[in-house]
Amino acid sequence: MPAVPDRRSAARRSRALAPAQAGLAAHARRAGATRGRPARRRSIVSFRFVTQPEIRREARRILPLEVWNFGDGASETELTKKRNRQALDRLAIRQDILVDAREIDTATTLCGVPLSWPVVIAPMGGLVLFHEEGDVEMGRGAERADTLQFLSGATGWPVETVAAASKGPKMFQLYHFGDRAWVAELLARVEASGYLSVCLTVDTQVYSRRERDVLARWSPREAMKKAPNPRGPAPDYPTRLTWSDVEWLQKTTRLPVGLKGVMTATDAKRAVDMGVRIVWVSNHGGRQLDSTQASIDALPAIADAVGDRADIIIDGGFSRGTAVLKGIAWGARADEHQASDVGLRVPRRLELSEIRDEVRRCPPAWGAARRADTAGCP
Incomplete structure (x- = not known):
């Protein structure tokens, strides 16, 4: 099991990720999700990702719906x-x-x-x-x-x-x-x-x-x-x-x-x-x-x-x-x-x-x- 970081360690990681979070949020706004889930700025803390399904869930939560569908979708009936x-x-x-x-x-x-x-x-x-x-x-x-x-x-x-x-x-x-x-x-x-x-x-x-x-x-x-x-x-x-x-x-x-x-x-x-x-x-x-x-x-x-x-x-x-x-x-x-x-x-x-x-x-x-x-x- 991965070690659980203490509160100060978590804060340091959160500060280190702030530029990336801001960049992702800005791009979500520019992508312009007029339908479906609106673009939302959420905190992303890297140490909690330990499996691929977690990463996919986080992506779906953060990305505008159109952008998620573009990345996840396929043609016609799929x-x-x-x-x-x-x-x-x-x-x-x-x-x-x-x-x-x-x-x-x-x-x-x-x-x-x-x-x-x-x-x-x-x-x-x-x-x-x-x-x-x-x-x-x-x-x-x-x-x-x-x-x-x-x-x-x-x-x-x-x-x-x-x-x-x-x-x-x-x-x-x-x-x-x-x-x-x-x-x-x-x-x-x-x-x-x-x-x-x-x-x-x-x-x-x-x-x-x-x-x-x-x-x-x-x-x-x-x-x-x-x-x-x-x-x-x-x-x-x-x-x-x-x-x-x-x-x-x-x-x-x-x-x-x-x-x-x-x-x-x-x-x-x-x-x-x-x-x-x-x-x-x-x-x-x-x-x-x-x-x-x-x-x-x-x-x-x-x-x-x-x-x-x-x-x-x-x-x-x-x-x-x-x-x-x-x-x-x-x-x-x-x-x-x-x-x-x-x-x-x-x-x-x-x-x-x-x-x-x-x-x-x-x-x-x-x-x-x-x-x-x-x-x-x-």
């Missing part, structure tokens, strides 16, 4: 989002015993970048709605959690600003929100800023119908215009993307190229045959096409098609350590975790710390002291 979680829950773990667990190794690599554990921070657009420093603050949290940040192409900050704010490794998720000349200029800035790969998102040709936003008569794109960095000039450009754009991208950047949104073995094979370095198994967390397959259900066939010719990332429902290890066992190199609930550095770090602890506790119970030994465990 069936794909539900399937992601249900499919992971359906997998049972085979429990082996009596394995020396004094030294647990969770290390892996992604495109040659060493990672001490197999979880990276997913790209999330619209973080300006959750915290006044958004992606910049998320990068700091990723560094403290000793993991990698994928910066969203829908970031509200210049790529240079995010890169300079923290020292942890970073990769870039590309939305093709402009013509090739615009993308080429952006990629040059990404390369110059030290990002280590670029992953083109391929499942957003048409913006989805997210009914929580529709019912609220609320446009996240309009709300995000307050961010300091505008989106690309042509948000409808992805409707024309084809495999030839992947070839062009490979010729245009020196960085390893990945594709985010691969859900079939056929597409995965075509990608690696072209030299794609990262195959990202993703249904966009259920936020794009509704009624599609759960990510974890698509993974085994894709892993067979890819073999060792590319690294595989998977996202979609991976919120606990057991889920992470299930993804690894079924063929992923790393799992993506979304961490946008509250937007405060301390809760974010606590949540990632909890997941990392769970990841370290799982392999011995499976009869595996190393991450690599979990293959085939479910």
